[in-house]
Amino acid sequence: MTGPRELMVRGLTLEAGDVLTVELVDPAGAALPGWAPGAHVELVVGDGTVRQYSLCGEPSAPSLTVAVRHEPAGRGGSAWVHRILRPGDRIPVRGVRNHFALEDAPHVVLVAGGVGITPLLPMAEELARTGRSWRLAYVGRDARRMPFLDRVRALGPSATVHETAVSGRPPVAGLLGELTADTLVYVCGPAELIGATRTALEARGLESQLRAEYFAAPASEIAEEPGTFVVRLERSGLELVVPADRSALEVVTEAGVDVLSDCEEGICGSCETKVLAGAVDHRDHVLTATEKAENSCMMICVSRAQGPRLTLDL
Ligand code: FES
Structure with missing residues (x-):
């Protein structure tokens, strides 16, 4: 990972009820590190603690964009971003780093839960742009709390949106669809969704095909x-x-x-x-x-x- 550097907030956008996107640029206009889908940066928030956020903008853009959901029960980092951070402010940023990179596979399935869409959306956009075989299932409580729905819907029929408040919790096996031994499954979201996806893959003997990113470590583990x-x-x-x-x-x-x-x-x-x-x-x-x-x-x-x-x- 590169060392911390001060970046400037160029824009803040409320994407869904409680998700704020933060667009960061170099204050002097210098180029920012390149990144690939699945990458993240770390923001040093108000009290000096560090929070990790997936990059969710366009990899070729001259800025870095992250999405931050306000977690009232969290440790305060998201509240600081939502309440204190304003355009023009400077913030130390570490990265870019990528432990969730898109690997080569004949077919890729992406399963996103809520704000877990953030690393998976640039992946879906790249898969669509490069003409690969893929599908994305985006699960959330209701559309008002699901960020980036416009971008997801613009991806066409390979991307499906599942509102649990409207149609209930979809069975994970249905979200995964047809899988072969070389399909890769990327899942990002709450521990329950990741656990259910892991169980569904284990039932088919395909657990080694899982690539998962948690938003918080599962307490049970x-x-x-x-x-x-x-x-x-x-x-x-x-x-x-x-x-x-x-x-x-x-x-x-x-x-x-x-x-x-x-x-x-x-x-x-x-x-x-x-x-x-x-x-x-x-x-x-x-x-x-x-x-x-x-x-x-x-x-x-x-x-x-x-x-x-x-x-x-x-
Ligand atoms: S301090 Fe974060 S992985 Fe160890």
């Missing part, structure tokens, strides 16, 4: 009771015990070893650390299934050891 293990820091030879109720990140940081971190929920990728030995119990939502199977790196804020010890490149 975070709350799982982990075991104790030893982490060896290869560069210093330090060996530290990670107790059941603490993360490797906490223990390593406490020992005076500097590791970048932000979300501490396994969703931002900042604390990615190279693994030199030991099997990882991956609990993050950053790495793909293939990357997890490679066992060469881990998010030390949430992931743990499968066995009694891990050796890290720290």
Whole structure:
């Protein structure tokens, strides 16, 4: 990820009842990093905390656009964006980074829940533009709370809109439609939608075809009771015990070893650390299934050891 840079808010647009798009440009007019669908940036919001948002504008545009849903029960970042941020303000931005890139596949299915449409919409637009085989199912409570409906409808019959307040919750198997062993399924939205999609794919033996991005880590997974293990820091030879109720990140940081971190929920990728030995119990939502199977790196804020010890490149 590139370091933080100050960008200026050029425009704010209310897209749906509680979703605000924020268009960011370089204050001096300098070019911004290029990006591909699925990419995100991190905004450093009012109290200095960092929030991750998918880019949802046009990749060739000279600006970066993110969509922020106001979450009254959230940690305050979205409220700051909605209530305080105004055109002309400057805000530190990190990125661009992409853990959710569109891969090659003969057919791609996109399933979006609510504001989870943000990374999937540029994907659908690229798939349509390049003449590939794809479909998008966009699920939300009702049209008034579903951002970007105009852009979705402009994609034609490959994109379908499902309002649960009108026609109930659609069965995920129906949203997925016909799948083959090489279809890729991208899902973004609440944990329940991702869990239902995973279950539907597992029932067909296609779970390795799932690519998922959470908006918040599922609490059930975070709350799982982990075991104790030893982490060896290869560069210093330090060996530290990670107790059941603490993360490797906490223990390593406490020992005076500097590791970048932000979300501490396994969703931002900042604390990615190279693994030199030991099997990882991956609990993050950053790495793909293939990357997890490679066992060469881990998010030390949430992931743990499968066995009694891990050796890290720290
Ligand atoms: S700090 Fe966010 S993934 Fe580890």
